[in-house]
Amino acid sequence: MFPNMPLQIAFHREFPLAQITKIVGVQAVLDHLSGAKKVHIIDLEIRSGVQWIVLMQALASQNEHFIEHLKIIVIGTKWTAMIEETGKQLASFAHSLHLNFSFKIVHVKDIMDLDTTLFDRADDESISVYASYTLMSIVGRVDRLDHLMAVMRSLRPCAMIVIEIEVNCNSPSFIWRFVESLFFFGAFFDSLANCFQNDETSRVNAESTWFGSSIRNVLTTEGEERKIRHVDMNVWRAFFARHNLVETELSISSLDQASMGLHNLPRGSSCTLNVDEKFISLPPLSHHPLTLPSDEDSKGVQLVQNLLYCAEKVADNQYERALKFLNSVSFRTGTPIQRLVFYFSEALLEKITNETGRIVPKHSVHREDALEVVMFPNMPLQITFHREFPLAQITKIVGVQAVLDHLSGAKKVHIIDLEIRSGVQWIILMQALASRNEHFIEHLKITVIGTKWTAMIEETGKQLASFAHSLHLNFSFKIVHVKDIMDLDTTLFDRAGDESVSIYASYTLMSIVGRVDRLDHLMAVMRSLHPCATIVIEIEVNCNSPSFIGRFVESLFFFGAFFDSLADCFKNDETSRVNVESTWFWSSIRNVLTTEGEERKIKHVDMNVWRAFFARHNLVEMELSVSSLDQASMGLHSLPRGSSCTLNMDGKSLILGWKGTPLISVSAWKFQ
Numbered sequence: 307m308f309p310n311m312p313l314q315i316a317f318h319r320e321f322p323l324a325q326i327t328k329i330v331g332v333q334a335v336l337d338h339l340s341g342a343k344k345v346h347i348i349d350l351e352i353r354s355g356v357q358w359i360v361l362m363q364a365l366a367s368q369n370e371h372f373i374e375h376l377k378i379i380v381i382g383t384k385w386t387a388m389i390e391e392t393g394k395q396l397a398s399f400a401h402s403l404h405l406n407f408s409f410k411i412v413h414v415k416d417i418m419d420l421d422t423t424l425f426d427r428a429d430d431e432s433i434s435v436y437a438s439y440t441l442m443s444i445v446g447r448v449d450r451l452d453h454l455m456a457v458m459r460s461l462r463p464c465a466m467i468v469i470e471i472e473v474n475c476n477s478p479s480f481i482w483r484f485v486e487s488l489f490f491f492g493a494f495f496d497s498l499a500n501c502f503q504n505d506e507t508s509r510v511n512a513e514s515t516w517f518g519s520s521i522r523n524v525l526t527t528e529g530e531e532r533k534i535r536h537v538d539m540n541v542w543r544a545f546f547a548r549h550n551l552v553e554t555e556l557s558i559s560s561l562d563q564a565s566m567g568l569h570n571l572p573r574g575s576s577c578t579l580n581v582d583e584k585f586i587s588l589p590p591l592s593h594h595p596l597t598l599p600s601d602e603d604s605k606g607v608q609l610v611q612n613l614l615y616c617a618e619k620v621a622d623n624q625y626e627r628a629l630k631f632l633n634s635v636s637f638r639t640g641t642p643i644q645r646l647v648f649y650f651s652e653a654l655l656e657k658i659t660n661e662t663g664r665i666v667p668k669h670s671v672h673r674e675d676a677l678e679v680v681m682f683p684n685m686p687l688q689i690t691f692h693r694e695f696p697l698a699q700i701t702k703i704v705g706v707q708a709v710l711d712h713l714s715g716a717k718k719v720h721i722i723d724l725e726i727r728s729g730v731q732w733i734i735l736m737q738a739l740a741s742r743n744e745h746f747i748e749h750l751k752i753t754v755i756g757t758k759w760t761a762m763i764e765e766t767g768k769q770l771a772s773f774a775h776s777l778h779l780n781f782s783f784k785i786v787h788v789k790d791i792m793d794l795d796t797t798l799f800d801r802a803g804d805e806s807v808s809i810y811a812s813y814t815l816m817s818i819v820g821r822v823d824r825l826d827h828l829m830a831v832m833r834s835l836h837p838c839a840t841i842v843i844e845i846e847v848n849c850n851s852p853s854f855i856g857r858f859v860e861s862l863f864f865f866g867a868f869f870d871s872l873a874d875c876f877k878n879d880e881t882s883r884v885n886v887e888s889t890w891f892w893s894s895i896r897n898v899l900t901t902e903g904e905e906r907k908i909k910h911v912d913m914n915v916w917r918a919f920f921a922r923h924n925l926v927e928m929e930l931s932v933s934s935l936d937q938a939s940m941g942l943h944s945l946p947r948g949s950s951c952t953l954n955m956d957g958k959s960l961i962l963g964w965k966g967t968p969l970i971s972v973s974a975w976k977f978q
Contacts, residue, residue: 313515314354316508320501322571326564327438328357331467333560335434336364338465342432343374348425348461350454351440352380355392359399366403375406379425382411417450422460435466442470445545446535455549465554468542474618475524475536477855485859487524489611490536491517501573556581606643609635610862613647616654617858625658632658642869649892650862653899660900685762687889688728690882694875696945697962700938701812701970702731704960705841707934708974709808710738712839716806717748722799722835724828725814726754729766733773740777749780753799756785791824796834807835812843819919820850820909829923833977839928842916846961846971849898849910861898864910865891867967875947913956913971924978927958935960 318324339345345365347358358378365373378396382389393409400407412424427433435458444450458466473490477483494517502509523534543553561581568574612631619628635651659665692698713719719739721732732752739747752770756763767783774781786798801807809832818824832840847864851857868891876883897908917927935953938960942948952963959973 313511318356322574322577326567327469328360329567330560330564331469332357332360333563334467337557339432339434344431345373345376346431346433347378348435349380350437352392355396358396362400362403362405377408379410382413418453420457422457427461433461433463435463438469442534442536471536472538473536474538483524491521609647613650620654621854642873646866646869649895653895656900687885692730696948696951697970700941701843701972703941704934704938704972705843706731706734707937708841711931713806713808715745718805719747720751720805720807722809723754724811726766729770732770736774736777736779751782753784756787792827794831796831801835807837809837809840816908816910840975842973844971845910846912846968847910848912857898867964871964913959920975925975926978928974928976929958930960
């Protein structure tokens with residue numbers, strides 16, 4: 307609230323929006339004091355006072371309506387010496403213009419000490435109240451804000467000019483505050499880099515003091531500890547309505563001056579002006595800190611910000627406001643960001659339909675059952691995905707190596723695969739077993755649990771048997787048919803006493819994590835089989851929050867990384883990319899955003915949640931071997947686009963990501 311004066315002046319000089327807000331604010335004062343002889347300005351937070359120099363110049367240049375007296379009264383709770391110095395400079399400037407001028411500081415220790423009598427208001431004065439970045443420091447303390455409004459009302463001002471930060475970083479949800487502030491401060495940091503190209507010192511000072519403090523305030527404090535609260539115009543409107551404050555039009559003159567000012571100022575072309583009903587918004591927007599395609603930065607940012615705005619409105623049941631944007635989205639093709647926004651918009655439209663019963667326009671996209679699409683995708687697409695997407699290959703390599711590590715020296719190997727899909731991983735296993743110079747196995751048995759899609763699983767079994775035969779491996783394949791996971795029983799697995807059992811759960815548990823009875827039953831059956839190890843591969847994201855906004859934001863970042871990876875990895879196969887996005891990922895997005903409670907058939911949770919669950923069943927996390935980690939690293943090094951993938955250890959588990967965003971976890975567990 308009281309930054310150093312030289313930095314303020316540098317900021318005003320270099321940052322076009324700082325100049326424009328003062329020009330528009332001063333013009334609004336002039337518009338509402340037209341014809342007044344005695345002008346009384348009450349400035350709630352004066353800082354540098356540059357705006358009153360602009361006002362004096364305008365008053366002095368008037369050919370008519372000369373004023374007899376200009377009085378500026380400033381509220382000061384601290385920093386008295388700085389305010390007094392500002393007053394002296396303003397008095398000197400007024401003297402040079404032959405303006406009759408007075409300056410006074412109303413000293414109060416606390417805003418609650420303010421009283422109408424402290425302002426020396428004369429009956430023939432026209433008063434204007436000027437609140438520039440002031441109310442945000444007391445909006446969280448309703449008693450103080452109410453008291454200030456009561457005092458201001460008693461002064462009967464012609465107008466109250468309010469300049470505030472236009473962002474809502476005051477949500478009780480930390481993740482929502484985080485995302486809002488990430489976009490907002492990202493735009494500011496980009497603007498500073500642009501505007502302070504010739505003054506690095508001031509840029510660094512602004513970032514490390516003003517913006518650093520604001521970011522800490524938003525993200526590290528809760529409740530009353532958060533001294534400054536950024537809220538948007540909708541919040542201000544609601545608050546001001548309580549005090550019978552009516553929003554007045556900004557004049558055409560003020561808007562013209564803003565437009566011309568930006569046209570004439572360096573870097574003004576990067577600034578935008580928008581009128582929202584009766585107030586002007588000047589977002590410092592050209593980029594945000596997320597990585598977007600080079601020519602689509604501003605469009606991508608605007609789309610994502612609009613999408614977040616719509617999600618907030620849907621969460622607040624303000625459907626009409628959301629629909630204005632959602633019905634205009636039609637980017638099923640285009641950049642990854644545009645496609646991502648399209649599918650998320652479709653999900654929001656479907657959620658509105660589910661909650662209101664209204665049929666809202668939707669584009670032609672598939673709406674199959676999420677469990678069917680994600681758990682049993684078509685085989686050709688699976689094989690293509692494995693071939694083109696490096697993380698798909700690496701997870702199988704690490705998973706298979708983990709199986710081998712815990713079956714070392716076994717003569718008879720029994721793999722229980724909870725969800726086989728293409729079975730590519732077992733081709734890798736067979737190749738590894740066949741290439742051994744010692745510890746030859748006598749028999750490899752793979753048992754697969756099948757609740758449906760029997761024909762597809764049988765075909766996979768035939769292909770695996772054929773491949774095993776070509777390697778001269780003694781192999782058997784069996785399907786355990788059950789209608790429901792609750793029908794599983796130990797006796798169905800034909801476990802021989804001399805077999806070494808390993809359980810492989812790849813993207814399986816996410817379909818039953820929300821149904822505790824089934825997951826508990828599965829764990830009990832698995833324990834009874836006495837496996838050497840249980841290998842778990844799962845999506846590494848927590849999109850299971852009871853808060854819709856929490857789920858929305860988490861999934862937006864998560865699927866955003868996946869869409870970006872698909873654009874990179876499927877450059878030469880657009881058809882497969884479109885199929886993956888419009889089936890697997892679209893179904894997953896729908897599942898996360900349009901369903902609640904038991905209707906959400908698939909629940910994505912992260913390693914921390916799995917650890918807590920497995921601990922209940924006395925499963926102990928085991929180290930992944932150096933060999934498996936080396937193979938993962940070498941694999942990414944040799945694969946196309948492997949350089950965009952990341953490997954990180956979380957405890958004893960491996961987290962695979964795309965450009966730093968975690969996507970998949972691989973872990974090994976043993977029953978105690």
